[in-house]
Amino acid sequence: MSAQTTAKGYGIADTKKYTEFSVKDFPLKTAHADDVTLDISHCGVCGSDVHTVTGGWGGLNVPWCVPGHEIIGTVTHVGDNVKEFKVGQRVGVGAQVLSCMKCERCKGDNENYCAQSVDTYNAKFPDEVEAQGGYSTAIRTHQQFVFAIPDALESEAAAPLLCAGLTVYSPLVRNGTGPGKTVGIVGIGGLGHLAIQFAHHLGAKVIVFSHSPNKKDDALSLGADEFVSTSEDGFADKYADKLDYILSAADAKSIPLADLLSTLKVDGKLTSVGLPDEPWEGLQPQAMASNASCIGGSHIGSKKEANAMLKLCAEKNIKPIIDQVLPMSEAGKAIEAVKNNNVRYRFVLKQDLA
Amino acid sequence: MSAQTTAKGYGIADTKKYTEFSVKDFPLKTAHADDVTLDISHCGVCGSDVHTVTGGWGGLNVPWCVPGHEIIGTVTHVGDNVKEFKVGQRVGVGAQVLSCMKCERCKGDNENYCAQSVDTYNAKFPDEVEAQGGYSTAIRTHQQFVFAIPDALESEAAAPLLCAGLTVYSPLVRNGTGPGKTVGIVGIGGLGHLAIQFAHHLGAKVIVFSHSPNKKDDALSLGADEFVSTSEDGFADKYADKLDYILSAADAKSIPLADLLSTLKVDGKLTSVGLPDEPWEGLQPQAMASNASCIGGSHIGSKKEANAMLKLCAEKNIKPIIDQVLPMSEAGKAIEAVKNNNVRYRFVLKQDLA
Structure with missing residues (x-):
């Protein structure tokens, strides 16, 4: 036929x-x-x-x-x-x-x-x-x-x-998300709410950063260990040098990049899978000099x-x-x-x- | 005393x-x-x-x-x-x-x-x-x-x-500069002209990107394998997917970041040790999505x-x-x-x- x-x-x-x-x-x-x-x-x-x-x-x-x-x-x-x-x-x-x-x-x-x-x-x-x-x-x-x-x-x-799933799963695994690692997830939407589940079930400690405090309960129930409201001044201070990796699904040109980057350990990375319509505002390499951090992209x-993702979802009831x-x-x-x-x-x- | x-x-x-x-x-x-x-x-x-x-x-x-x-x-x-x-x-x-x-x-x-x-x-x-x-x-x-x-x-x-020396030596070695690697050096000034020598003597193939074509002879005599003038349209095209790492010493807010990033292999990195007074213009994560590249900082x-750098300089007559x-x-x-x-x-x- x-x-x-x-x-x-x-x-x-x-x-x-x-x-x-x-x-x-x-x-x-x-x-x-x-x-x-x-x-x-x-x-x-x-x-x-x-x-x-x-x-x-x-x-x-x-x-x-x-x-x-x-x-x-x-x-x-x-x-x-x-x-x-x-x-x-x-x-x-x-x-x-x-x-x-x-x-x-x-x-x-x-x-x-x-x-x-x-x-x-x-x-x-x-x-x-x-x-x-x-x-x-x-x-x-x-x-x-x-x-x-x-x-x-x-x-x-x-x-x-x-x-949504593959777009966050791929950078998480390529950047070592697993036991012993502390991973930040930024932006709790279609992508971020899956990223929390993946990072959790891959064995990492998960810190969620969101400008919507009313998403705290969802974040914790999806597997976040901690929820941080980015609308509070100095939100990043207590996390300085704590995170191995950050995945940002925030689709916005003005996320608090410098504060988020400051939470990374030396040589840590933030991947942005959010692709806003306009360039980031105010990013300077200075924001990455204090910890040799970097900011990168990813594509599905x-x-x-x-x-592997579909297998993990089936085994761990991730949806x-x-x-x-x-x-x-x-x-x-x-x-x-x-x-x-x-x-x-x-x-x-x-x-x-x- | x-x-x-x-x-x-x-x-x-x-x-x-x-x-x-x-x-x-x-x-x-x-x-x-x-x-x-x-x-x-x-x-x-x-x-x-x-x-x-x-x-x-x-x-x-x-x-x-x-x-x-x-x-x-x-x-x-x-x-x-x-x-x-x-x-x-x-x-x-x-x-x-x-x-x-x-x-x-x-x-x-x-x-x-x-x-x-x-x-x-x-x-x-x-x-x-x-x-x-x-x-x-x-x-x-x-x-x-x-x-x-x-x-x-x-x-x-x-x-x-x-x-100048340590500021470029450290990110070069931390990012694997050595035999079998192709490394780009951007910006030929006080830092860049040392970076060319280090990358060359560490064993990498060295591609120099500069907006000053009159620095070509210097770059080649310092150890560059190729010199690319960034003032030519499409300068990056023939280097797509060729570079393992880029070190930028360009101290300018408007370097051609997207073009430079396009020359990196998957998961490649550009470190900027140039720290301009003003933010980069027009950087979007889209520029890093096509190869999962990233852009980062470094501090001495x-x-x-x-x-190790001083020993290498003494041994290889780098100055x-x-x-x-x-x-x-x-x-x-x-x-x-x-x-x-x-x-x-x-x-x-x-x-x-x-």
Whole structure:
């Protein structure tokens, strides 16, 4: 049976009208022997979706953009080279759908840093077919970017793991989060509330920094050992030289970077997975001179890490807190809520076109 | 014999009149059993001196400030606990004169990151005596911050090693500079021209990035394998994913950080030892997302590193290029030249008060 050639989805054509989704058919990428095609059942609503459809990260790269890269679905077709997946299997797709497979990065479990990487949406495949995301009926992608979903994870809980989860899991493990380490998590939203759980279950002592004191109970119940309100003057003083690593999911240009950096041990690192629309304000290297600390970036994670994360989630019962599951037709409502920071902690869309 | 209690130096009282040095007597710190007192013969002129006397890093912390922290001299007195040094020995003092000696950082060869660290000048000792620098006749400091100078190094060449040299040597070795590594050096001035030599003699392949194409010959003769002019569009393109580490000594708020970061391999780091008066412009975590790179700080180096650096310099004939040796009375002229970037690559002041 040949694979379907089109799908239907909810897309945005104008970043000024970022809640006005229209429904259209669109072509799927040309089917290759390494491709897996799936019917989508659920898709999480990620901060990236908001930055993209509002134009915060720049204009659209395609005339009409279907967002969504926290995708769960059922395999409907596999190419001849695909051995890992079979028709009928429940799988997931995250924020990346292609890489070159040939470079050192691809060959070294760093395919998420391949220079030829293709994003799941608002991007184009090498053959110029537009890549469209998961607010839709189906997606086709290379098997490297398809993940088996453990039976223990419900679909609506698994969806947000594929971007929000992987985006925080990868830097946590790459930076040594584990027993004997003290790790700070900054910003308790869709990403941060998963990061707390990962850091805790990986064995680290977890210090949560948040400017929202009313998230204290959530943070502690998710596994934080301590909660620090960054709105209090001198909040960082008692943590000076205490932290091995900080992961910031704060999506803001004016987080108290210098204070946070001061809590790091010598050679400690802060990774920001929050990607604000505007540059950081006032950062000077002086803020990192007193402890040889550094501040860095990260980009989702590798398939190896995705599989390890999903296994950990299944074993330790780690899951996102789902605020609402909405039909995909309410994508605009979900986008607005994420933009206004009115989500605790994730919205998931459910298929209503097929 | 008891140690002298005062010294005489060239100091600044007003950051608006940063070239108008006055000569005064000042008290040395109270002599302790761990202290070494030296008569100063030479002192290098460091960018820090300029930032301090011009107020670029903030106002003065003392009413009258003697700058200078690249100090060479001869021991005139040692306390009872001092075994490493003897009267008459040639020694050096750098940018730090005290730390607590008790914390984890001090006990772990990270005394340069001690929270109780006292700078060589524009600072106060715990007993409130003002710390004054090396544009003066004498200095007294704890033996931990005194370094033996190998015979092979001339005094005027050794002086700049004690701040400029150590400031670049420490991050280079802490970040793995050695055989098989490709290291970028940004900014070819007092610090950068030493960093090129260190990176080369530590065994790395050295790529120099500079906005001054006329420094190409110097860079290559100092040991650079390649010279890249950052004033050319797309200068970074051919170096994408090639560099393991970058050390930036550029003292400017608007260096092409995103382009430089793009040359790093996955998990690569850029350390900025340039400490500009103003924050970096336009830095976003996005610039570090494509390769999980990071940008960090550093603060001089430990005594262990200083001794290793001096040994390497003696063995490999590494030395600063001295533009001019001036009498200390011409400190103002030297400060002005460093401020205007008219130095290739270091001015050294020679004693003329004693």
